[in-house]
Amino acid sequence: MPPLVRIRSERDHMSAIERRIADYILDNAHLLRDYSSQQLASALGISQSSVVKFSQKLGFKGYPDLKYSVGQAVARGGGPQPASNGPAPAPGDGYQQLQDALRRSKAAAEDETRLLNPRAHIEQIVARLDRAQKVFVCGLGDDGLFAREFAMRLSLLGMLTVHHADAILMMTNISAARPGDLMIVFSEFGKLPQLSQLSRTFQDAGGAVVSITRHTANPLRAHADAALVVSAHDPAPHIEQLLYRSSLQYLLDFLFVLLCQTNPDRERQLAVNLERVQRLLDS
Structure with missing residues (x-):
């Protein structure tokens, strides 16, 4: 490492x-x-x-x-940098330099994210997901965009998924939580008190919580049953935000692929659901 x-x-x-x-x-x-x-x-x-x-x-x-x-x-x-098959950028070519720098930064952030989430830990979370009777997915603000997409992917795999981008609506749905259910909470900085309260209420109902946050010490991560972390570091705030999004997307994509590979029934259900969606779009 x-x-x-x-x-x-x-x-x-x-x-x-x-x-x-x-x-x-x-x-x-x-x-x-x-x-x-x-x-x-x-x-x-x-x-x-x-x-x-x-x-x-x-x-x-x-x-x-x-x-x-x-x-x-x-x-x-x-960290490791992707090889470039093209010619070296000409001196003073700011466009090419920015393009290469962003590509290298994204690759390094994704590699750090991979190293910070070891295989045994990832596989344990995938197993929890696969066994869960219901999966609750929650994220507020920008985190809600990633939560919504991931919830949709889980639904395509035939998993019963409860998703809300509203803390109040999610709190009312937690009344349906049972032991063996899983909640995935998206929060970049892990400091929103609403999400911490949702997590504790879900745990009181017997469910387990998986947090997805930056790799920082934060309340949500500290009280979760399992945590996935995202690495994104850059002196420029606008670049750091892009690195976070890129690394988070990589992490979620890998979880989805593992779910498909771990349980062939999930992959078959995905094919069925994608066909149904396509028929609906074509009608």
Whole structure:
């Protein structure tokens, strides 16, 4: 796992001092090569041994090993980059540079999202989905767009799906929740109190909650029975938002494909439903 992804993935379980070191490295990764462990410690107002222990806790031999690994990741653009079969952009060709930079950023964000959601964890959530008698899907605002599309896909697989983009309507439908049911809650930052209340009420009814949020510490993720996380980091806010959408879509697409592959009956039902929809459109 790339070092910056590893730091992000373990940040929520770190001590206060370790989080300060992690945040500084994440925010200043391109400058780390110029810092010794003592200089980094001085910049943060902590002991040099804290920096060394932080490095070792992440699995590195020491701070120099961590610094070298981060430097290599930064030199590669933060992660693997897709190969380009076309000619290199001409100097000053801003259009081509923007296009290539966005493609690389999306690829890196999707790769980080994949690494932050390990196979065993994904397969456990897919199994929960496949076993659920009913699946409740909820998201507000922009998150509601992804929730609606995912709920539709689940319905095409023959799964009984309850979807609302209104917290009040969803709360009334939770009265039909039973043990074994599953709720998927979309919330980019995981801080909306309405969604946390919905989740707790659903859990009180015996259902399990899966949250889908950014890879940050947030109330919704903390209280969910299982969590999927999305990686999206960029200094420019408008680019970061695009990366979040791209990575979230990748994650949802993969869940859908796994559901089809795991249960052949789901795939057969998808074919039947798609044919029915097509007949309806043609009539």
